[in-house]
Amino acid sequence: MTTTIATTSATKIATNRPGVTLRLATRDDVALILALIRELAEYEREPDAVQTDEAMLAANLFGAQPGAEVVIAEADGQPAGFALFFHNFSTWLGRRGLYLEDLFVRPEYRGRGVGQVLMAYLAKLALERGCGRFEWSVLDWNTPAIDFYRRLGATGMDEWTVQRVTGDALQALAASFAPRG
Numbered sequence: 001m002t003t004t005i006a007t008t009s010a011t012k013i014a015t016n017r018p019g020v021t022l023r024l025a026t027r028d029d030v031a032l033i034l035a036l037i038r039e040l041a042e043y044e045r046e047p048d049a050v051q052t053d054e055a056m057l058a059a060n061l062f063g064a065q066p067g068a069e070v071v072i073a074e075a076d077g078q079p080a081g082f083a084l085f086f087h088n089f090s091t092w093l094g095r096r097g098l099y100l101e102d103l104f105v106r107p108e109y110r111g112r113g114v115g116q117v118l119m120a121y122l123a124k125l126a127l128e129r130g131c132g133r134f135e136w137s138v139l140d141w142n143t144p145a146i147d148f149y150r151r152l153g154a155t156g157m158d159e160w161t162v163q164r165v166t167g168d169a170l171q172a173l174a175a176s177f178a179p180r181g
Helices: 027-043 054-062 114-128 143-151 167-175
Strands: 020-024 069-075 078-090 095-105 134-136
Touching: 020 114, 027 054, 027 069, 027 078, 027 095, 069 114, 078 114, 095 114, 114 134
Parallel strands: 095 134
Antiparallel strands: 020 069, 069 078, 078 095
């Protein structure tokens, strides 16, 4: 399912791929970002997992304290994909890192270098911002993505597993914190 949404007139970032440009997302892109997130969820076999909406994205990406940033890839002037990222921090390096939360390229634009351009741009941005590393997670069944990342030079962190607390478990954990008055 591809949703075509008009894009803004944000400044284009030239790339080394003919017909492929990047641009930093603006508040005007919230509907497009949400459409791309939903397409990613569909690809990852979790179409009902998306709970966000345009208002939440606008507040959290473009509000007073943005929690993440988005770069949009366009191919021949059409939205082809996106990357949503934010900074984390490495205590061992004593420096920020750049964490890629989501990378998605629409199926009809795969194989045209769109994903590689997005990843190279984020690597360059990480270096420009003084980051000590650039990292992300990938689903273990997503062999095409894993193969793509290996071609870029990424290595898996096999000794590490992602841990997550959500929903009722998050509520219970928070409720267990009872400071003494």
